[in-house]
Amino acid sequence: MADEIVLLSTWPSMFGMRVRVALAEKGLKYEYREEDLRNKSPLLLMMNPVHKKIPVLIHNGKPISESMIIVEYIDEVWNHKSPLLPTDPYQRAQARFWADYVDKKLYDIGKKIIWSTKGEEQETGKKELIECLKLLEGELGDNPYFGGENFGFVDVSLVTFSCWFHTYESYGNFSIETECPKLVAWTKRCLEKESVSSSLADPHKIHDFASGVRKRLGIE
Amino acid sequence: MGEEVKLIGSIQSLFSFRIEWALKLKGVEYEYIKEDVRNKSPLIFKYNPVHKKVPVLVHGGKSLPESLVILEYIDETWKNCPLLPEDPSQRAMARFWAKYADEKCLIAVWQAYMAEGEEKEKAMGPALESLAFLEKEIKGKKFFGGEKIGFLDLAVGWIPHWLNVLEEVGSMKLLDAEKFPSLHEWAENFIQISPIKECIPPREELVSYFHSALIYLRSLSANKP
Numbered sequence: 001m002a003d004e005i006v007l008l009s010t011w012p013s014m015f016g017m018r019v020r021v022a023l024a025e026k027g028l029k030y031e032y033r034e035e036d037l038r039n040k041s042p043l044l045l046m047m048n049p050v051h052k053k054i055p056v057l058i059h060n061g062k063p064i065s066e067s068m069i070i071v072e073y074i075d076e077v078w079n080h081k082s083p084l085l086p087t088d089p090y091q092r093a094q095a096r097f098w099a100d101y102v103d104k105k106l107y108d109i110g111k112k113i114i115w116s117t118k119g120e121e122q123e124t125g126k127k128e129l130i131e132c133l134k135l136l137e138g139e140l141g142d143n144p145y146f147g148g149e150n151f152g153f154v155d156v157s158l159v160t161f162s163c164w165f166h167t168y169e170s171y172g173n174f175s176i177e178t179e180c181p182k183l184v185a186w187t188k189r190c191l192e193k194e195s196v197s198s199s200l201a202d203p204h205k206i207h208d209f210a211s212g213v214r215k216r217l218g219i220e
Numbered sequence: 221m222g223e224e225v226k227l228i229g230s231i232q233s234l235f236s237f238r239i240e241w242a243l244k245l246k247g248v249e250y251e252y253i254k255e256d257v258r259n260k261s262p263l264i265f266k267y268n269p270v271h272k273k274v275p276v277l278v279h280g281g282k283s284l285p286e287s288l289v290i291l292e293y294i295d296e297t298w299k300n301c302p303l304l305p306e307d308p309s310q311r312a313m314a315r316f317w318a319k320y321a322d323e324k325c326l327i328a329v330w331q332a333y334m335a336e337g338e339e340k341e342k343a344m345g346p347a348l349e350s351l352a353f354l355e356k357e358i359k360g361k362k363f364f365g366g367e368k369i370g371f372l373d374l375a376v377g378w379i380p381h382w383l384n385v386l387e388e389v390g391s392m393k394l395l396d397a398e399k400f401p402s403l404h405e406w407a408e409n410f411i412q413i414s415p416i417k418e419c420i421p422p423r424e425e426l427v428s429y430f431h432s433a434l435i436y437l438r439s440l441s442a443n444k445p
Binding site: 050059062064065066069070072073076077089090092093094096097100101135 | 270279282284285286288289290292293296297308309311312315316319320353
């Protein structure tokens with residue numbers, strides 16, 4: 001029976017991109033539907049009534065929400081190819097821990113840099129971002145990927161933020177490559193993978209998008 | 221599997237209790253190391269340098285923080301008495317609701333507990349809304365895990381005791397038996413099950429802790445510019 005897979009997302013969302021990367025890793029065909037967050041579709045509201053957010057994966061009519069929960073679901077269902085989580089329980093737990101860390105920290109810190117009107121908050125955001133990325137860089141160590149030799153769960157959780165780095169750098173007035181060279185090398189390594197390069201948005205388009213939102217909010 | 225298991229936890233922490241319940245359900249022997257959240261020991265900084273919080277599970281010398289991550293680790297390591305269902309979409313749902321309960325419900329309850337005066341009524345809104353979602357989820361089931369308690373029951377296991385204390389100390393009523401009959405019934409059933417029944421925090425301890433926490437937190441916001 002052919003699987004019917006639909007992904008509701010928005011093109012700049014680093015959370016939606018995570019699902020795209022996972023689906024591409026597994027070589028899955030799916031229907032992509034772009035949502036307008038200022039005019040959410042009845043399908044989105046029906047499939048994610050709790051949060052009314054993207055991304056939502058609809059697999060044979062059943063919705064799954066929350067990006068890393070979706071990624072884990074994809075990994076469990078299509079377990080024949082490109083495993084994203086390791087088999088050892090402790091390593092799996094470590095992967096979940098770091099993906100959770102990315103989730104808890106990066107987005108909110110990034111918001112301070114891009115959407116804030118207060119210089120002090122922006123400075124704080126910049127410091128916190130560098131601190132987080134350095135911690136993650138330490139966790140990567142000398143491995144090619146967070147998953148070790150292979151691209152994995154934590155790589156998926158973090159790599160999609162990389163297309164927002166240029167925007168953070170531009171508004172925060174700093175260079176992530178100067179602060180975290182190994183991490184930036186890792187992003188370039190990930191982008192060599194088709195699943196990543198075909199799923200991430202163009203950093204300059206992200207910057208234009210952010211600029212548009214800032215103008216609309218009256219902060220640019 | 222003969223490796224030593226230690227749990228660094230505290231009796232005020234609802235997150236710690238989840239782990240104790242899981243370990244006891246699976247019949248895993250462990251050493252409990254008591255932390256005082258108001259006065260953290262060097263142990264916590266050593267075993268959880270990133271978040272500096274309880275609980276932390278230490279298994280064969282390897283440490284693991286973050287309660288929901290620990291629960292999944294326990295479920296994968298000790299396969300008896302499974303906490304998560306086998307079906308991937310049901311597993312995703314259990315994870316979704318556990319995350320929701322921690323990130324929305326608990327936070328909303330906390331905000332309502334801290335709020336004062338006119339703000340309290342307003343703050344209770346999101347808390348009630350989140351309880352309504354959980355009510356819908358438990359309707360028609362004995363436990364969130366079905367006939368037996370599972371991952372999600374442990375994740376929302378703070379409701380029977382901690383919510384009750386937060387309601388008292390925070391002068392509010394959230395889990396109304398008339399408004400949320402299924403959730404209320406689940407709470408009553410949950411605390412009757414072994415090992416939950418034998419492993420609950422002393423109420424006076426929780427009341428005293430949340431009472432002093434409230435005074436402290438309110439004084440912090442009063443001093444904010």
